[in-house]
Amino acid sequence: MKVALIVAMDLEKGIGKNNDLMWHLPADMKFFKETTLGHIVVMGRKNWDSIPFKYRPLSNRENVVLTRNTNFKADDCVVLHDISEVWEKYKKEEERIVFIIGGGEIYKQALASNLVTEMYITHVNKKYGAETFFPDFDLKKWNVEIIRLHEKDAKHEAEFQVNKYTLALPSTPCLADRQALNQHQKN
Numbered sequence: 001m002k003v004a005l006i007v008a009m010d011l012e013k014g015i016g017k018n019n020d021l022m023w024h025l026p027a028d029m030k031f032f033k034e035t036t037l038g039h040i041v042v043m044g045r046k047n048w049d050s051i052p053f054k055y056r057p058l059s060n061r062e063n064v065v066l067t068r069n070t071n072f073k074a075d076d077c078v079v080l081h082d083i084s085e086v087w088e089k090y091k092k093e094e095e096r097i098v099f100i101i102g103g104g105e106i107y108k109q110a111l112a113s114n115l116v117t118e119m120y121i122t123h124v125n126k127k128y129g130a131e132t133f134f135p136d137f138d139l140k141k142w143n144v145e146i147i148r149l150h151e152k153d154a155k156h157e158a159e160f161q162v163n164k165y166t167l168a169l170p171s172t173p174c175l176a177d178r179q180a181l182n183q184h185q186k187n
């Protein structure tokens with residue numbers, strides 16, 4: 001199982017407001033779609049709610065919604081009730097990447113799990129006064145590569161840059177190893 005994360009954040013690490021995105025950046029939406037297509041996308045129930053009806057479930061991806069509400073139903077989605085159920089369900093997955101697609105609560109829990117080994121972060125060069133934020137993470141643990149730059153233009157209200165962060169060390173590819181590492185770090 002490979003776990004990656006994809007997010008867009010502003011200069012204050014803001015990711016959302018009023019349960020919605022704060023910008024309209026079609027080239028970044030396209031990047032999100034291209035990157036996650038064919039994979040598994042894991043989202044919190046609030047993120048699910050924020051996606052317009054006509055776009056959900058996200059097409060050609062396995063949509064996983066996390067909620068504590070055991071009565072929650074969403075057509076053509078996998079509904080799970082704890083993030084540990086995600087790791088359990090997909091631990092033998094070899095073809096597809098498990099993409100954590102937010103929002104804030106889910107990013108925080110995914111990062112805390114130490115299972116995320118790759119992050120695609122769109123850095124939007126503007127401040128939006130967000131209500132929801134991406135959690136702090138230790139930059140020293142990640143190798144960074146700039147993979148896209150986009151200028152502000154008629155269709156893009158702000159310039160943005162996409163960075164790919166790859167977990168530097170230790171490289172422990174299998175779940176059992178990473179769980180052992182987590183245990184080690186706790187002790």
Ligand SMILES: NC(=O)c1ccc[n+]([C@@H]2O[C@H](COP(=O)([O-])OP(=O)(O)OC[C@H]3O[C@@H](n4cnc5c(N)ncnc54)[C@H](OP(=O)(O)O)[C@@H]3O)[C@@H](O)[C@H]2O)c1
Binds near residue numbers: 081102
């Ligand atoms: N900029 C970006 O890239 C980006 C990406 C995604 C989302 N967003 C934004 O982020 C905001 C939403 O983020 P958020 O932090 O408010 O909410 P969220 O993370 O999307 O969803 C939170 C909900 O997920 C469920 N949940 C959380 N932890 C769980 C667990 N361990 N087990 C089971 N269910 C769990 C709960 O649902 P129940 O209440 O149903 O139990 C909780 O209320 C929106 O503004 C959205 O637009 C931005």
